[in-house]
Amino acid sequence: MVLDANWAVKWLTLCAQAMAENRVWLIELDRAIGDSDHGENMDRGFQAVLDKLAEVPPETPGAALKLTAMTLISKVGGAAGPLYGTAFLRAAASLGDTVEVEPAAFAGALLAARDGIVARGKAEPGDKTMVDAWTPAAEAAVAAAADGAGSVLEVLVAAAEAAEAGAAATDPMVARKGRASYLGERSAGHRDPGAASSALILRAAVGAAA
Amino acid sequence: MVLDANWAVKWLTLCAQAMAENRVWLIELDRAIGDSDHGENMDRGFQAVLDKLAEVPPETPGAALKLTAMTLISKVGGAAGPLYGTAFLRAAASLGDTVEVEPAAFAGALLAARDGIVARGKAEPGDKTMVDAWTPAAEAAVAAAADGAGSVLEVLVAAAEAAEAGAAATDPMVARKGRASYLGERSAGHRDPGAASSALILRAAVGAAA
Amino acid sequence: MKKLINDPRAVVDESVDGFGLAHADLVAVNAEPRFITRRDAPVSGKVGLLSGGGSGHEPLHAGFVGMGMLDAAVPGAVFTSPTPDQILPATQAVDSGAGVVHIVKNYTGDVLNFETAAELAEAEGIQVRTVLVNDDVAVEDSLYTAGRRGVGGTVLVEKIAGAAAERGDDLDSVAAIGERVNSNVRTMGVALSACTVPHAGSPSFDLEDNEIEIGIGIHGEPGRHKIPLENADTITDMLLEPVLSDLGIAAGDKVLLFVNGMGGTPLSELYIVYRRAARVTADRGATVERSLVGNYVTALEMQGCSISVLRLDDELTGLWDAPVHTAALRWGV
Amino acid sequence: MKKLINDPRAVVDESVDGFGLAHADLVAVNAEPRFITRRDAPVSGKVGLLSGGGSGHEPLHAGFVGMGMLDAAVPGAVFTSPTPDQILPATQAVDSGAGVVHIVKNYTGDVLNFETAAELAEAEGIQVRTVLVNDDVAVEDSLYTAGRRGVGGTVLVEKIAGAAAERGDDLDSVAAIGERVNSNVRTMGVALSACTVPHAGSPSFDLEDNEIEIGIGIHGEPGRHKIPLENADTITDMLLEPVLSDLGIAAGDKVLLFVNGMGGTPLSELYIVYRRAARVTADRGATVERSLVGNYVTALEMQGCSISVLRLDDELTGLWDAPVHTAALRWGV
Ligand SMILES: Nc1ncnc2c1ncn2[C@@H]1O[C@H](COP(=O)(O)OP(=O)(O)O)[C@@H](O)[C@H]1O
Ligand SMILES: Nc1ncnc2c1ncn2[C@@H]1O[C@H](COP(=O)(O)OP(=O)(O)O)[C@@H](O)[C@H]1O
Ligand SMILES: [Mg+2]
Ligand SMILES: [Mg+2]
């Protein structure tokens, strides 16, 4: 298995599928501590990504992620649009023109994505945002790749599992950024929708490589 | 038992009591085929009558009914205000200065009241309005008084019973006057609120003489 | 029942009181009996224009008191017409000697109470003319009903007759203009939910989650029939078709199109209805010359809307465009 | 879910389309990407004023496009901020060379998307200034929140900055006036019921029959806390006290008092709230110089209201009074 343009397109296709399937769940999560639009936003955004991918098939993983970034920025809106847009843009820049992404480079792209989200949104780990999924995911990928022993699939799985654990860990948190922060203590006891969609995205990366 | 000013005041007092007790029921009846205000209107009107009776105790039954008419006209509004106002005004005029009302004179007053309602509202029997209570009531009173045998109480009871039967008879009717007429066939199966309140008024007349 | 109120029986008094405070530059409120007049009433030489009816239809009527529209509004209890002893002093307060036009929505209660008040006013030497508004095509005007109701079209009658009075028309002319508007306007409404009369405390009718009431009035009464929930375009067609047909709107006609909210429907939805209604009207070959979209003749917090079409001629258009300065309609000043 | 809509995903497009049809004399609608401009934009020599945000708050913002107020409105999906590729062309469309002020409500999404659009516009040689509106006292402006939200006060910022732009103020001056309004206005809101986002289909939060949410925003999000239903005067006091205190309103201050409906509350109830709020403000020794009562910054069909107080000075009062001609606010013209 190599992380080439085909994998990237499959990844994004599985992302779109995951957002469509989990649209209602993400809306429900956002309904509890936000404004009920996250599932709709992500679904709309990734459907548009699918359309774009069909129009101009990308030649490298980086190109696929850049196209995703531009599409999410122009179609999603809300907080998630610019944050995911920046994440994919930074990941694309980090991959450059690479045709086949090595495990360490993938881990580096996740780190870049996470840094992009933090740079735009100024959230720290523990603030109950998507950062709580991306931070452990990027760190787990770096660790898995650094061992040297990590196969491509092992790195992807490490990232996905860490993102899922990170998303679950937002449940008890009191939000300090984003719309949920307006709720104060009432935000505890609910999963952060953006962390949940982040975990779906990283799980889709595994599916595309399987 | 004589139908003097004391009886009239007691009658109107019992009317006020009946409207307060049946306020919710009359609202419910009006909710089904009208605009949910009849119970509130009648309660407000007769509470005002009580206040007026306390201010200027009337010297004759006619004076009591005239005061009632003027108060209902100025406090009730809606369809019921002018219609009941006219009814009590005509009844008062028919009684004139009489100090003790004979059975036949009482029956005549009910006829005058009914004619007043018809003159203002142009409804015919069967149109599902208060006319369907007042017409049989007035006719029953006339009949009971005409026998000559009819005691005061018998005449009052005849009127009350006929009004109650008349009100119940509005249940299956399709309304042709008032707000319920907008519903067409959908008005069938519900009692007319004005006929119901009319029966309460005539039943109170019995209670005042008992 | 959830409402921003204090005492269900004080709703009208407190609301009118607040209205008077918020618009003290425009109106004066008389508390006992309750009525609202233009601050500068009576306007010397001008025919007075008065309307009233049950409360719960705000901004109708108090929101339309001011220059170029009503001289007085007389609010009854919620959904209950006012009494003659409110209407009479309000009539006196706005009579400058040129007479007063009563704009009355066609309901038994309103008709009877205004009739009595007009008689009493005439007895005191005030000339009164009555314009009866009955624009609701949901109700057949036949022996078997109390006649068509006055609904959304009322605001158009008030605006245009108000402009006629303001330009100096005499009593009969103002009444005639009002009648001309009434005979050229038709309306039909739909409810997606009922409303709750404060003193009653429970919704005015019961609707399932997938039902709507077609042909409702503005008093929370049920409509002509319940139907399953449809989309906005279909509902719009169901309301507009009888309106256009009853008016006989044909190619070349010029109209004012008025989409009125019943109080609880978001403005965004009213514009979705307007969109369809404007297209269907244009498809008939008629020209929408003027429009009005918003909550003007309401039934408390009811969700739903009504569509009114007014056939315009140059004079009516000119009077519609004339300056108006009230709490709820204002332009040209 | 009962709404006068066709397709939940077409709600914004169809509504904006209808808005454009109804107000073709005032505005032009650009369909793809979606934004609304003054019919006569760009106005030569004038600073452009642009605002936008999620839809569902109508008449905000499109209803405030026109002479003396906004040059452009950019509506996102319901409760979702618009994207840079809407904001950028709208900014270009209203720039006459004098620069453009973006009025942005303080939400993470709005801030980020407008930030990107402003960068792109600057890169194309358009000068942009951003006025961030954050008037909601329900949210503490601290490290532990995303900062105070922009709510009802937005309409006051738009009106007054709009008047400054219309009188010919330069870019920095218009932005400075907008910021002055923002720093002198505070708002707090209550919900008696939730609202239903069309694409979500179920109410945005759950409330028992005897509960209300205090400290809500305008996106159907739950408030700071649930409390048992109280009467209007008590609720008014709970909203107004933090507003007056945070602003430090004292004897001798002159204010504009704004009671804003959330979309599903009858006007009559807003006036009951206004009545109490005006009295309490007067009891503090402050003078209510101007008032605004109605549904201006809404959350779909939510029942509830917000109260805003703006501390006035002579310049702000003069700019408030200046002529405005938009679909939802109009005077002096
Ligand atoms: N400052 C921030 N930093 C990182 N992530 C954030 C920030 N603010 C919000 N988010 C993420 O965005 C998600 C909400 O996205 P969405 O619902 O689409 O946008 P909106 O909040 O504008 O409605 C949150 O669940 C959270 O994960
Ligand atoms: N034309 C009429 N003639 C006789 N009675 C009428 C007429 N119209 C209405 N009514 C009576 O008035 C009652 C309604 O009174 P109410 O609810 O107080 O007034 P409104 O209909 O104005 O709300 C009806 O139930 C009916 O009995
Ligand atoms: Mg959201
Ligand atoms: Mg009634």
Ligand SMILES: [Mg+2]
């Ligand atoms: Mg009534």
Ligand SMILES: [Mg+2]
């Ligand atoms: Mg959102």
